[in-house]
Structure formats: C-alpha cells, structure tokens
Amino acid sequence: MRVDEIGPDLFRLSLFVPGTNIQFNQFLVKDDQPLLFHTGMRQIFPEVREAVRRIIDPACVRWIGFIYRGSDAGGAGKRRQPRVARPVTRDW
Numbered sequence: 481m482r483v484d485e486i487g488p489d490l491f492r493l494s495l496f497v498p499g500t501n502i503q504f505n506q507f508l509v510k511d512d513q514p515l516l517f518h519t520g521m522r523q524i525f526p527e528v529r530e531a532v533r534r535i536i537d538p539a540c541v542r543w544i545g546f547i548y549r550g551s552d553a554g555g556a557g558k559r560r561q562p563r564v565a566r567p568v569t570r571d572w
Contacts, residue, residue, distance in 0.1 A: 481524075481531040493531040495524055508532055513542035 481495045489510040496503045506528055507517040514536055520528045532538045 481527045483531050483534055491535055493528060495520075495527060506531075508535055508541075510536055514540055515543040515545055516541045517545045519544060519546075 481493055484492045484494070486492050491508040491510065493506040493508060494503055504520055504524060505518070506520050507515075509515040509517070516532065519525060529538050532541065
C-alpha cells in the first residue's frame, strides 16, 4: 500500500489492484483526535491497518468517517471499531 502525505498531517493510503484496474483510497488526518476516512474493504483492511501503523499507532484513531455505506468504503468498519481506543461513529 502506498502512503503519501498530501498536505500537512493529511495522508492518502492507496492500493492499486491491477486485475480490476481500480485504485482504493483511504485518508488519515494526523491530529490530537486522528480521523481515518474510509476503512476499505474487509479484504484489504490488514494492509490499511499496517499503512496507518507507519504513521501513527492505529489504537489512537478517534474518528472513522464514511461518505456512504458501501463495502469499498466501510466494509471493514466493524472490524476496525474494536481496535480503536474510543471509536465514534454516526449514522446520517
């Protein structure tokens, strides 16, 4: 998984899947209360977690955000929550 700092304390975590010719992106905001935007599909969650670990301790993630309910955006959301110190999620 590729990790790029695209702004001050703003990171894009991206995984390109050649067989499908699709790139999946998650975003991490490194802050006092870090935000992981999209968790990705369940299948790629271990890679997302390791990419987060390269930047911060994954247990420090305070907020998890999604723009829609889809397996590509938040399919790993339920797997992520128990690993977060104080997860906060909201239904829209």
